[in-house]
Amino acid sequence: MSNTNDPSNSSLIVDRRQLMAGAAALGLSASFAEPTFAADTPKKGGTLRLGMKGGSASDSLDPSTYADSIPIAYSLAIWNGLVEIDAKGNATGELLESWEAKPGAAEWIFNVRKGVHFTSGKEFDADDAIYSINYHRGETKSPAKGLLSAITEIKKLDSHKFQITLSGGNADLPFILADYHLIGLANGTKDFTKTDGTGHYTLEAWEPGVRILLKAKKGDYWKAGRGNFDTVEIRYIDDTAARTQALITGQVDAVNRLDPKTANLVAKNPAVSVVRTKGNGNRYAFVALRDTAPFDNYDVIQGLKYGIDRQKIVDNVFSGFATVGNDHLVAPTNKYFDASLPQRAYDPDKAAFHFKKAGMTGPFDLEVSPGAFDEAVDCAQLFQESLKKAGASLNVKRVSGDGYWSNVWLKSPFCAVYWGGRPTADDTLSTTFLSTAEWNDTHWKRPEFDKLVIAARAELDDAKRKHMYSDAQKMISDDGGMICFAVADYLDGYSKKLRGGEPHARYDLNDERIAEKGWFA
Secondary structure, three states, rough: OOOOOOHHHHOOOHHHHHHHHHHHHHOOOOOOOOOOOOOOOOOOOOOOEEEEEEOOOOOOOOOHHOOHHHHHHHHHOOOOEEEEEEOOEEEEEOOOEEEOOOOOEEEEEEEEEOOEEEEOOOOOOOHHHHHHHOOOOOOOOOOOOOOOEEEEEEEEEEOEEEEEOOOOOOOHHHHHHOOOEEEOOOOOOOOOOOOOOOOOOOEEEEEEEOEEEEEOOOOOOOOOOOOOOEEEEEEEEEHHHHHHHHHHOOOEEEEOOOOOOHHHHOOOOOOOEEEEEEOOEEEEEEEEEOOOOOOHHHHHHHHHHEEEEEEHHHHHHHHHHHEEHHHHHHHOOOOOOOOOOOOOOOHHHHHHHHHHHHHOOEEEEEOOOOOOOOOOHHHHHHHHHHHHOOEEEEEEEOOOOOOOOHHOOOOEEEEEEOOOOOHHHHHHHHHHEEEEEOOOOOOOHHHHHHHHHHHHOOOOOOOHHHHHHHHHHHHHHHHOOEEEEEEEEEEEEEEEEEEEOOOOOHHHHHHOOOOHHOOOO
16 A cells, blocks of 8 residues: 655655754663553643554545554544454453354344433434444445354344344354454444544544544543543554654654664654563465465475574564564464464574475575565565575565565465454454465365364353363464464554553554543653
């Protein structure tokens, strides 16, 4: 997705050398700042200025179009979600106050919160909640359509209660309803040129790709302690160095997606705090098609997995702001992450053993491009270097970024990929590793794995479910064609005067809700 910077802020465009020189001139301290964002009582007032990457001039207010951070941020300021994800990754009540699953998790009862009103004055009710879900079903291009495909019926029970029936059990339904596309719309909403939300802010100025200005409603917000700013301004600043410079010079109060290579330097600024959400960002990997030679050979896959120096990539490419990956996509922050699964370490001797057993040492062709992710070529070159100590050779083939996701990914026998975070273990495993998954980018198909994941989806006993997901992670890590070598950290930058920016288990900038959760000291 392309992004457009505010032309009026052309002075913000600086390179990394300028950024480092400017930061040094501000008299930087020597340690990584520890945030104290939750230490004092929320206060009202002020204008929050956000400098963000993750949007474009084609951004829309229609929730079926949301695809990146900026739309999520302005959406959750104007509207509310149906379900909120808390800082630890749990599904908690928002517009849907509570819920209960019947045995088997195929039938659910949801209670709609009473006393929440739209800007128009209308109270949010069951009709609105049902419409907000159905808006992403049927004839739509909404990315949430697939998430809701198991719903067979939604039935209103009374003005603030409804029932959802699924085609099969799914204990994660509340997490699905926490998807950022599923905001609380007024029943029948189709025209998004006029915003009528239950959030604390209304739309004051709309310049997608440049800036968005939000103004607080009069009176208290229905969420105690939240909705504290008088106004919120979101500035589109796609260039990372420019965005960072805007933070350290006080032109904005918070930014997302700091560059790992300069994050330590930025953290030394006494006026700035860098908040690191460890092991919850993008998952970076090389994927091999397990039904295509030579990657259909188990020992070739094992050789490649032992032959990559993951820690060196984390240290050199990501400047330490990542967690070493273990060849599956379940994040270390996920409640079902199996911490007992031994971390596969760089072992050129083991790699050489497996290559010898397979009877081949390459060259293995790996297609990479900055179109996959910015650091893909650097990571591949370090992989190439580490394989040499195992007596194997890797041919790094740099390809065009144009059309990478349509021409290379899912087609190339061995290529680079990144996966964003997903809210649940089921979503993560089902989207990428089920035999029937459209985005199974390793062509790894194991009926026993499919059966295990589908059974775990309907299991309401959390201990049993955790054990099942642990077994699923072991199967992928051992036999799958994914070499997930790094799980990136989220790196946010905040002015020291801003509170409410603690790390979050889902997204950066406190789940893209800093406009709702934050306040000035």
